[in-house]
Amino acid sequence: xxxxxxxxxxxxxxxxxxxxxxxxxxxxxxxxxxxxxxxxxxxxxxxxxxxxxxxxxxxxxxxxxxxxxxxxxxxxxxxxxxxxxxxxxxxxxxxxxxxxxxxxxxxxxxxxxxxxxxxxxxxxxxxxxxxxxxxxxxxxxxxxxxxxxxxxxxxxxxxxxxxxxxxxxxxxxxxxxxxxxxxxxxxxxxxxxxxxxxxxxxxxxxxxxxxxxxxxxxxxxxxxxxxxxxxxxxxxxxxxxxxxxxxxxxxxxxxxxxxxxxxxxxxxxxxxxxxxxxxxxxxx
Amino acid sequence: xxxxxxxxxxxxxxxxxxxxxxxxxxxxxxxxxxxxxxxxxxxxxxxxxxxxxxxxxxxxxxxxxxxxxxxxxxxxxxxxxxxxxxxxxxxxxxxxxxxxxxxxxxxxxxxxxxxxxxxxxxxxxxxxxxxxxxxxxxxxxxxxxxxxxxxxxxxxxxxxxxxxxxxxxxxxxxxxxxxxxxxxxxxxxxxxxxxxxxxxxxxxxxxxxxxxxxxxxxxxxxxxxxxxxxxxxxxxxxxxxxxxxxxxxxxxxxxxxxxxxxxxxxxxxxxxxxxxxxxxxxxxxxxxxxxxxxxxxxxxxxxxxxxxxxxxx
Numbered sequence: 001x002x003x004x005x006x007x008x009x010x011x012x013x014x015x016x017x018x019x020x021x022x023x024x025x026x027x028x029x030x031x032x033x034x035x036x037x038x039x040x041x042x043x044x045x046x047x048x049x050x051x052x053x054x055x056x057x058x059x060x061x062x063x064x065x066x067x068x069x070x071x072x073x074x075x076x077x078x079x080x081x082x083x084x085x086x087x088x089x090x091x092x093x094x095x096x097x098x099x100x101x102x103x104x105x106x107x108x109x110x111x112x113x114x115x116x117x118x119x120x121x122x123x124x125x126x127x128x129x130x131x132x133x134x135x136x137x138x139x140x141x142x143x144x145x146x147x148x149x150x151x152x153x154x155x156x157x158x159x160x161x162x163x164x165x166x167x168x169x170x171x172x173x174x175x176x177x178x179x180x181x182x183x184x185x186x187x188x189x190x191x192x193x194x195x196x197x198x199x200x201x202x203x204x205x206x207x208x209x210x211x212x213x214x215x216x217x218x219x220x221x222x223x224x225x226x227x228x229x230x231x232x233x234x235x236x237x238x239x240x241x242x243x244x245x246x247x248x249x250x251x252x253x254x255x256x257x258x259x260x261x262x263x264x265x266x267x268x269x270x271x272x273x274x275x276x277x278x279x280x281x282x283x284x
Numbered sequence: 285x286x287x288x289x290x291x292x293x294x295x296x297x298x299x300x301x302x303x304x305x306x307x308x309x310x311x312x313x314x315x316x317x318x319x320x321x322x323x324x325x326x327x328x329x330x331x332x333x334x335x336x337x338x339x340x341x342x343x344x345x346x347x348x349x350x351x352x353x354x355x356x357x358x359x360x361x362x363x364x365x366x367x368x369x370x371x372x373x374x375x376x377x378x379x380x381x382x383x384x385x386x387x388x389x390x391x392x393x394x395x396x397x398x399x400x401x402x403x404x405x406x407x408x409x410x411x412x413x414x415x416x417x418x419x420x421x422x423x424x425x426x427x428x429x430x431x432x433x434x435x436x437x438x439x440x441x442x443x444x445x446x447x448x449x450x451x452x453x454x455x456x457x458x459x460x461x462x463x464x465x466x467x468x469x470x471x472x473x474x475x476x477x478x479x480x481x482x483x484x485x486x487x488x489x490x491x492x493x494x495x496x497x498x499x500x501x502x503x504x505x506x507x508x509x510x511x512x513x514x515x516x517x518x519x520x521x522x523x524x525x526x527x528x529x530x531x532x533x534x535x536x537x538x539x540x541x542x543x544x545x546x547x548x549x550x551x552x553x554x555x556x557x558x559x560x561x562x563x564x565x566x567x568x569x570x571x572x573x574x575x576x577x578x579x580x581x582x583x584x585x586x587x588x589x590x591x592x593x594x595x596x597x
């Protein structure tokens with residue numbers, strides 16, 4: 001009787017924890033949608049900022065964010081493929097394999113603000129690029145590299161050995177096996193990882209605030225040197241610091257809703273592939 | 285290549301593979317590039333910050349006087365702020381997150397569990413600047429109102445930052461704790477139930493002891509995120525330099541404005557500092573301290589995860 005009672009209490013306690021966690025997060029999502037929705041309109045996405053964020057729209061902020069995350073994708077995808085191949089093919093079964101995983105963990109653990117300062121020293125000052133979209137793209141690419149690579153590695157390790165043996169049996173060279181079997185078969189891992197990486201890169205402020213983005217006065221980049229872009233997260237970051245003007249407030253929530261929608265959309269796109277990995281990983 | 289003999293053991297790498305191919309060469313080149321990036325980042329924080337260690341010695345870590353105009357750089361209050369804020373966030377988020385993880389992994393049916401997990405993982409991706417915005421517009425006022433008996437000066441405090449961080453890391457703790465518990469095989473659960481244990485008893489005496497590595501790793505990974513979070517903390521922490529409690533155990537400083545390493549680094553002082561070598565070295569060394577804190581946490585978490593996966597195999 002007592003034991004059963006204890007079980008009920010424990011179950012209830014954990015249920016309360018889960019309810020608190022889900023409740024807080026649901027409230028957050030609701031608050032943003034409810035306040036941001038009124039600001040959203042066609043003009044909001046096609047006009048540029050006016051009156052320090054109090055009027056106009058966020059056209060160039062969206063463009064800037066897209067430029068940054070597209071660059072991040074271009075930087076991170078080839079690196080991720082290279083590292084995943086070293087991990088999954090060239091070092092397969094070797095004790096050095098764990099070192100690759102460790103490197104990814106280490107890179108993933110570096111706080112994003114430290115990417116920003118690193119970029120400031122190396123790209124902005126030492127290479128003399130000034131604030132440039134390219135710097136931001138490279139930094140974001142390195143920031144999301146672990147996310148992309150781990151998703152790709154997961155996919156590669158679940159490749160059936162029979163595929164590889166069949167390819168080897170046909171007399172293919174290792175590099176031919178890589179190009180005709182390993183890479184096409186693990187493409188879904190690269191797509192998943194890239195989408196998750198893009199989602200993360202789109203929301204980051206710290207790496208780009210000193211290196212790539214400004215609040216107002218930029219349109220399309222005209223080159224590489226001294227060519228900053230506007231961006232959504234930095235826009236929100238600056239407006240949030242003086243959000244007392246109600247007209248700024250509406251635009252601010254609209255921007256936050258847009259950023260949130262962009263990030264969640266990218267992660268949702270990755271969902272079908274992730275679910276399949278989830279299901280495949282469970283044998284019980 | 286040193287690893288060639290290993291490649292030979294694979295059935296599908298026989299034949300002409302020993303000749304190093306372009307693909308292989310490129311893969312190693314890209315990996316080297318990533319390693320070079322990490323090494324460059326680490327060494328830069330040591331090299332560029334060197335001047336301040338020569339100037340201040342260990343006083344940089346243990347003195348509480350950050351006055352850059354007078355060339356005094358004692359970062360104690362920021363180290364204190366970082367540790368207090370992250371520790372407080374962990375104190376709030378760990379029990380709730382682990383409880384929620386236990387609930388979703390042990391008590392929910394599979395489909396519902398997947399649905400909850402998807403939502404939680406989506407929410408883990410909310411950008412930190414959005415959390416910061418919510419902190420500024422809701423949490424700050426709420427904390428100010430709730431603490432009014434103690435007369436805080438404003439709603440910007442270490443406490444506010446800690447609560448905000450707790451909310452931010454909650455999904456991470458929950459989903460990773462859930463993963464760790466799901467890693468315990470269901471045969472073990474069934475055996476425990478077969479011995480007459482209630483579900484709760486089987487969780488406490490079978491699942492949790494087996495999953496502890498994964499759960500500790502979950503907490504550490506969340507701690508790593510909390511330590512390194514800059515933007516959200518920056519917006520609500522108050523950014524008051526040199527705040528130091530009269531008594532280390534007093535709770536008063538929690539409800540006062542403070543400064544963390546990350547909020548300092550994200551401030552405009554970074555732009556000012558670049559012109560002055562010593563000031564710049566001080567800022568970079570703050571980064572080095574942060575890097576050391578997160579690296580320790582990450583390395584321990586990594587060890588735990590790798591051991592846990594070896595146990596599975």
